[in-house]
Amino acid sequence: MAGVQVAVIGSGAEHEERAEAVGRLLAERGCTVVTGGLGEVMAAAARGAKSAGGVTIGVVPGEARGQASEWVDHEVVTGVGHARNLAVVASGDAVIAIGGRWGTLAEIAFAHVLERPVVILDPGLELEGVTRAGSPEEAVELALRLAGGAG
Amino acid sequence: MAGVQVAVIGSGAEHEERAEAVGRLLAERGCTVVTGGLGEVMAAAARGAKSAGGVTIGVVPGEARGQASEWVDHEVVTGVGHARNLAVVASGDAVIAIGGRWGTLAEIAFAHVLERPVVILDPGLELEGVTRAGSPEEAVELALRLAGGAG
Amino acid sequence: MAGVQVAVIGSGAEHEERAEAVGRLLAERGCTVVTGGLGEVMAAAARGAKSAGGVTIGVVPGEARGQASEWVDHEVVTGVGHARNLAVVASGDAVIAIGGRWGTLAEIAFAHVLERPVVILDPGLELEGVTRAGSPEEAVELALRLAGGAG
Amino acid sequence: MAGVQVAVIGSGAEHEERAEAVGRLLAERGCTVVTGGLGEVMAAAARGAKSAGGVTIGVVPGEARGQASEWVDHEVVTGVGHARNLAVVASGDAVIAIGGRWGTLAEIAFAHVLERPVVILDPGLELEGVTRAGSPEEAVELALRLAGGAG
Numbered sequence: 292m293a294g295v296q297v298a299v300i301g302s303g304a305e306h307e308e309r310a311e312a313v314g315r316l317l318a319e320r321g322c323t324v325v326t327g328g329l330g331e332v333m334a335a336a337a338r339g340a341k342s343a344g345g346v347t348i349g350v351v352p353g354e355a356r357g358q359a360s361e362w363v364d365h366e367v368v369t370g371v372g373h374a375r376n377l378a379v380v381a382s383g384d385a386v387i388a389i390g391g392r393w394g395t396l397a398e399i400a401f402a403h404v405l406e407r408p409v410v411i412l413d414p415g416l417e418l419e420g421v422t423r424a425g426s427p428e429e430a431v432e433l434a435l436r437l438a439g440g441a442g
Numbered sequence: 443m444a445g446v447q448v449a450v451i452g453s454g455a456e457h458e459e460r461a462e463a464v465g466r467l468l469a470e471r472g473c474t475v476v477t478g479g480l481g482e483v484m485a486a487a488a489r490g491a492k493s494a495g496g497v498t499i500g501v502v503p504g505e506a507r508g509q510a511s512e513w514v515d516h517e518v519v520t521g522v523g524h525a526r527n528l529a530v531v532a533s534g535d536a537v538i539a540i541g542g543r544w545g546t547l548a549e550i551a552f553a554h555v556l557e558r559p560v561v562i563l564d565p566g567l568e569l570e571g572v573t574r575a576g577s578p579e580e581a582v583e584l585a586l587r588l589a590g591g592a593g
Numbered sequence: 594m595a596g597v598q599v600a601v602i603g604s605g606a607e608h609e610e611r612a613e614a615v616g617r618l619l620a621e622r623g624c625t626v627v628t629g630g631l632g633e634v635m636a637a638a639a640r641g642a643k644s645a646g647g648v649t650i651g652v653v654p655g656e657a658r659g660q661a662s663e664w665v666d667h668e669v670v671t672g673v674g675h676a677r678n679l680a681v682v683a684s685g686d687a688v689i690a691i692g693g694r695w696g697t698l699a700e701i702a703f704a705h706v707l708e709r710p711v712v713i714l715d716p717g718l719e720l721e722g723v724t725r726a727g728s729p730e731e732a733v734e735l736a737l738r739l740a741g742g743a744g
Numbered sequence: 745m746a747g748v749q750v751a752v753i754g755s756g757a758e759h760e761e762r763a764e765a766v767g768r769l770l771a772e773r774g775c776t777v778v779t780g781g782l783g784e785v786m787a788a789a790a791r792g793a794k795s796a797g798g799v800t801i802g803v804v805p806g807e808a809r810g811q812a813s814e815w816v817d818h819e820v821v822t823g824v825g826h827a828r829n830l831a832v833v834a835s836g837d838a839v840i841a842i843g844g845r846w847g848t849l850a851e852i853a854f855a856h857v858l859e860r861p862v863v864i865l866d867p868g869l870e871l872e873g874v875t876r877a878g879s880p881e882e883a884v885e886l887a888l889r890l891a892g893g894a895g
Contacts, residue, residue: 348818372672373656
């Protein structure tokens with residue numbers, strides 16, 4: 292099986308720049324970037340990864356092919372709606388959360404249930420007991436360390 | 443279609459007494475109690491509902507029949523693991539959270555995504571922007587009001 | 594935990610009369626009728642069960658409350674689209690298939706994967722190695738025998 | 745979004761050679777091979793694709809990372825058990841079935857529900873109204889034509 296996969300989750304157009312940086316840094320470290328495949332943070336993380344020649348997976352909620360943004364290399368069409376949030380985080384050796392609201396919170400919670408390490412990039416969701424990072428660089432560094440991967 | 447359904451979610455043996463009270467009060471108001479079907483808070487809420495002659499649904503994660511506690515009248519076997527958390531809250535016209543940890547947090551988050559009203563019974567998970575209740579009576583009262591149901 | 598649950602699956606308006614008979618007979622035997630909650634065969638089976646004072650569960654695919662037909666007592670809202678087919682058959686101690694096309698075939702296949710006994714009511718889907726019944730009475734009789742239940 | 749994705753489904757050790765040929769031919773045509781990620785036909789199809797330098801996605805049922813065979817480049821961990829069968833076929837622009845039993849039948853059925861073209865490689869499951877192919881070459885040719893892709 293292949294290398295380290297990191298799930299990047301979140302939402303909010305105001306967080307796209309940092310998401311793009313996270314995606315780019317992950318790709319530079321050789322990680323595959325897994326997202327929910329749609330817009331904003333998800334699209335930005337994939338775009339960043341592609342800008343550094345990385346590989347991107349989009350795990351989308353609907354039933355049709357072609358839901359994913361143009362920066363997704365491989366689209367996994369789950370057909371299970373919001374239950375795909377479970378698959379997004381389960382597919383990561385670590386998870387980085389950027390912005391986000393309730394859907395992101397569900398993903399962070401599922402990540403803990405499945406014992407996937409989570410890093411919240413500041414400013415982000417307030418949640419006790421979750422590792423936080425002050426910059427995209429630190430988020431990627433912490434995620435890879437927690438994933439047990441070297442990148 | 444039938445009456446008001448309220449999902450009771452959570453975990454923690456120390457919360458069973460209050461969960462049982464919530465289940466009983468919901469049944470007295472004519473509501474069907476939906477839970478994840480397993481132990482602790484889920485079992486206690488179902489037990490409380492049965493003590494008042496109510497009807498209980500258990501939406502269980504595994505693939506086998508017979509996972510649910512003895513206080514569950516109707517067991518819905520989802521076979522989708524933690525993704526069944528989505529079904530538990532989606533099946534409620536309102537949701538009452540008692541104790542709980544990450545799995546409960548995922549359920550509260552999904553409830554918001556699906557616009558189901560949530561009431562957290564104190565002491566419970568700390569989460570901004572969620573209605574809180576100080577007693578089982580208040581939790582049931584608030585849940586039914588938010589559900590738009592009279593009970 | 595409560596009594597025997599039988600899943601009734603299928604589609605096709607031309608099969609509604611037989612589905613209603615199956616639902617009624619199951620209710621008369623004390624079984625709870627589980628369906629996918631929507632129209633045609635699903636609605637007819639639930640209607641039949643209600644005509645005999647039975648209890649009906651509808652396991653629906655979408656995210657909203659209120660998708661189920663008026664003959665469904667308890668609506669379980671899965672939010673996982675066609676993946677709810679797995680939950681429908683998993684919730685039955687036995688499964689009776691009436692008419693149906695590809696969705697029903699997926700359910701029969703999942704029932705076999707999960708080792709739930711299946712009875713196809715003739716005329717129905719052609720599928721090797723599945724028990725067949727010539728009448729609603731025989732379908733119910735066989736389903737209950739295979740379920741290990743007396744009804 | 746990237747190129748054509750073809751789902752290869754099935755089971756049975758006796759079908760591995762043909763599955764490997766299908767995987768290799770798909771990779772030679774530039775397609776990404778999607779499978780359920782596990783053994784036998786799934787592993788063989790992925791192995792064949794890798795032998796031709798292709799890309800492979802494994803959509804696995806459990807919750808842990810590392811379930812997929814060594815020929816899977818990107819593992820999508822769904823956590824939803826057999827409901828992942830829906831995701832496998834939904835992620836294909838076309839589906840090729842090789843051998844298989846009930847799980848494969850569920851996938852073929854879901855493919856039809858979601859209007860994904862299916863090709864059964866002979867000898868394979870008997871099922872009316874599904875396109876059949878007599879060789880791996882023909883199966884790939886038909887799948888790509890039905891997918892609307894040139895490969």
